[in-house]
Amino acid sequence: MSSGDVENLGTGRAGPLRAGWAALCLLLLAIPLVDRNDYHLDTLVNTGIFAILVLGLNVITGWCGLLNLGHSAFFAAGAYAYALLNARLGLPFWVCLPASTAAAALLGLAIGSCVFRLRGDYLALVTLGCGEIVRIALTNLDRVTGGPNGLIVAHPAVAVPWGRWEFGIRSVPYYYLTLAAVWLTVSISARLERSGFGRAWTAVKEDEVAASCTGINAASLKVLAFVIGAAMAGLAGWLFAGKQGFVSPESFDFVTSIMVVSMLVLGGLGSIGGALVGAAALTIVPELLRPVQEYRMFLFGAVLIVMMLFRPQGLLGGVRLAQEMRPETERVRQEEDETLAEDVRT
Amino acid sequence: MTPLEAFCQQVINGLAIGMIYALIALGYTMVYGVIQLINFAHGEVFMMGAFLGLTVFGAFAGGAWQGNSLVLAPMFIAGMAGCGALGVAMERVAYRPLRASPRLAVLITAIGASFILQNLMMFVWGPCDRSFPGFFSGAGLDLGVVRVTAMQGFIIASSVAMMVGLQVFVTRTMTGKALRAASEDMVAARLMGINVDRVISICFFIGSGLGGAGGILYGMYYNTITFHDGYLAGIKAFTAAVLGGIGSLPGAMVGGIVLGMGEGMAAGYLSSEWKNVFTFAVLLVLLLCWPSGVLRKARHE
């Protein structure tokens, strides 16, 4: 669903699109019944977790235009919130979901409040710095976070008539749980896109000054984008921790942040369907490339460059995005330069 | 060792690494001054310099050059020229097509380039730490309890020489003046007949070349290099460039030295493990509060 589809929904061409989504959902539900290979399902679970991360980044970077290079900090917040509550206080998995999302959202609020005044590249660098600080803090504060050893956490468990059934390391229960979480995130994203927020974000991204003139509070919108994007990442973190049974700082480094950015760029900045496609492509393809696994990291870097040079709107992004990213005239850049010069002078 | 002597030693150590940061920072600041791009891949270019120097050394090793400091000359030439060429190539392939695009797009491309370069280095030279040859065999000057090694002296001297050279180039030569004109006002420069494309290429060439030189000095100082060292060094150098005023050459030099010493003080007096957090915190504070630099205002150069 790119921005173009918002119009489509009103004109009745939404029918085939809705049918397409429904078919996809059915297909995804049926997979574990057909393919019982744990490794395949595990890969799909990882895809789902990354999809939620990308959807969160999409709010911040895709819709609001703020390049966030520290997304793994929000991911970590969600995962460690559960880990600390479970390892130190013994709280069960399901209870910790609000805590994970809230912790990540709070971090999003903190970082968003710091950066909303900044432009483009400086904002990106600050988010990078924040991401790194979070990771180093997680490693150094070992008395609290377990340091590089990390923390061992309990897998999710459900109460059943004959007692308690733990998910353990079977892939199937996580698959359905992740599927539900992805569906939830997609629904929320779709609703946001269609709502006043979605339009306001687009307005702020296009021309902040003009948007302010219409009464939009650009600052709070940017912070809101961070909060929502972070909350989604927190959800992904909660899932990740429960599935792995273990959290450690090395899962939340700069490389992870870049992977999420790559997936978003590949799928198309601003596109919900693109987020799913990007996550799927860059999780599954590296697995297929196992025989040449040394080249795997090349893939992420290459995606970024190739996409920006040849198809900046990504696989599913709209034509408008393509025009924004590769304009014919220097006008866009000149305007950016002027606003930058103003910032420096004030 | 008295506290004062310890302090002096920290200052000297910080000065040496600060010079290396300054050389890398110059690359960032030059590019930013001209096309307002944070060349994310510059840190990797710096590291590439070290690896190129190592390869050249390997080519000469075992022959008549064994143990001879003269091998430094081809090392530096190869490193600087190689990195310069790499910088120019990157600009042509990845950045030039996006001249008109919003900055977001170019930054993303730069990150992609950084990733590719880093993995290229890992691929070609292996993932292990590589031993970089040392020179001057630990000779040094003992001033009381404080010790300045010949290596540190060489770093400081050669860095200063390169910076002076750059300053002369920028102020005295036509090309240098064209460079400064382009960073002041690109549109006006173009109107004055300056070949902007060429100026940008030269800018990348020099900036990357200096980064490459920094890489070789880095290798000589620490004697081990790894493919992923560039990332952190790059961020620190960028912090230094912002500290001194992004776009300002003297600012980058001063910023590098200040950051090097500050980092050393933080590690020496506060805590080693939080050293990098110190640098990131400085970067954050700078970008949030003094984006044009504490020491100078960028645009009024």
Add this chain to the structure above:
Amino acid sequence: MLATLACAGAICGQQRSVKIGFVGPLTGDQASIGLDELQAVHLAVDEANRKGDVIPGCRLEVVALDDQHTPAQAVAMAKRLAADRAVIAVIGHVNSSCTLAAAPVYQRARLVQISPSSTNPEISRKGFDTFFRTCATDDIQGPQAAEFAIRKLGARKVCVIDDKTTYGKEIADRFEVRAKELGASVLLHESIVQGEKDFSPLLTRIKALGPDLIFFGGMYPEGALLVRQAKGLGLKAKWLGPDGLYVPAFIDLAKDAAEGVCCTFVGADVSGVDSAREFLNAYTKKYGTIGPFAPHAYDAARIVIDAVRRAGKVDRKAVLEEVRRTNDFPGVLGRMGFDGNGDTTLRLISVFEVRNGRFRYLGPARQ
């Protein structure tokens, strides 16, 4: 005899190759250790294939997977190996965090897992009966190193540095505790970060404290930098480290600053044992510089191969049983077996010192 051969042939007939899995970091910053161990495993497997006596008609094959030092990947790779029925044993993982994350997968698949380098003591206390390791845990090396430092070297004032990793920190902490018990005073205990290059601020601070001995819990890249920069600063204290330093690469990187540095090692003097010397020569000839855990990986692979030979069939449960029964196995590290938790019975810690650019055996650590 013919019948046995026919049977063996029939069992193997369905699958020509018997697979031994290896999982470790093959890319990323821990890749050098991962590759190192993988190469040692290849060496063992190639030797066995040349002799051809493991299971007649069967070839051993190594399936190497990259866990990128990430627990999530470790689990994914473990599941992949578990799903492949031809894999009858896994050598892995390299890092304790990954081993811990993957252990439940192997447990469930009844697939034997031998780690050459995961030294975190907690792993073997979690009740995984498929987990074994050929390296001594940190709660053994650390205290014995302290005993050596204080009883043998007579150190009274020590400084401790660790690299914040599971391995380094654990050893350094245990060292500190034991050193204090033995009456030494620990003047400073600081952490450095792996991948960091510049330790002169920390070393300047240590120089001002004037210790007799500095213990570094960590690996050779940082160790080499530390001793080199210490020498540059004129810091005159004895250096002691764990088996992460016991590699030629340490001497290569540290050059003359390595003289006099001592390190502990799990096992007897490897160069003194003939079979070990053969291994060292073969490894260096084929792959170049040897890493700290290559001998452990080599032994782990040979234990697996031996277990397969004893089991006589390509069956995970049988191989698991035979590995568990390993007793008095002649490894390059020494004669070893596994205790009830899967830990190696080889608790002998030796100390080596660098003299004239080579490691010289000094004696056992425990006095």
